[in-house]
Amino acid sequence: GENVEQHPSTLSVQEGDSAVIKCTYSDSASNYFPWYKQELGKRPQLIIDIRSNVGEKKDQRIAVTLNKTAKHFSLHITETQPEDSAVYFCAASRNSGYALNFGKGTSLLVTP
């Protein structure tokens, strides 16, 4: 089955800096790669996703890049703010999203 590795497991940055979280996947048939943000005690919420026919996608301060050849994808958050502090999960799916394989998460702390 699909194996998704996520790094780092914890990340601390100062407000205004950029944060980068990286994931690798094993199944070359995976075609959908979402990123979720989960605040303490809350449900995961989709923040951005990318499909295998696209190399990069941006939404304001958030961007995701995908390298299909190397089977890795990354989340980039620019101009970080304290409210960006949360756990971020990457995921991969070979059936366009209805069965996701998640990474183990990155705990991001943004200090003022």
Added chain:
Amino acid sequence: NAGVTQTPKFQVLKTGQSMTLQCAQDMNHEYMSWYRQDPGMGLRLIHYSVGAGITDQGEVPNGYNVSRSTTEDFPLRLLSAAPSQTSVYFCASISGPNEQFFGPGTRLTVL
């Protein structure tokens, strides 16, 4: 729209007891899924459904049963609870463009 709802929010069971975690959605989504979340493990897929009457196993299906008799409901049954099933359970429904909408979760403790 209520979105995805789950009941109960919290539950404590004794080893060997059975129970059903309820999940309902009012968005008319065909696809629904169940995940469990354990500390440091991310979310792991238990079972999923691509429509009424159709279910399939995910990564960690042992000890759980599902059925999908209607589009709206996707209950998860624990047949004989074990301490290893202590976890937070999230139900999700999936929109056409494939975004998963998660419910608020059920925190289950098995003693």
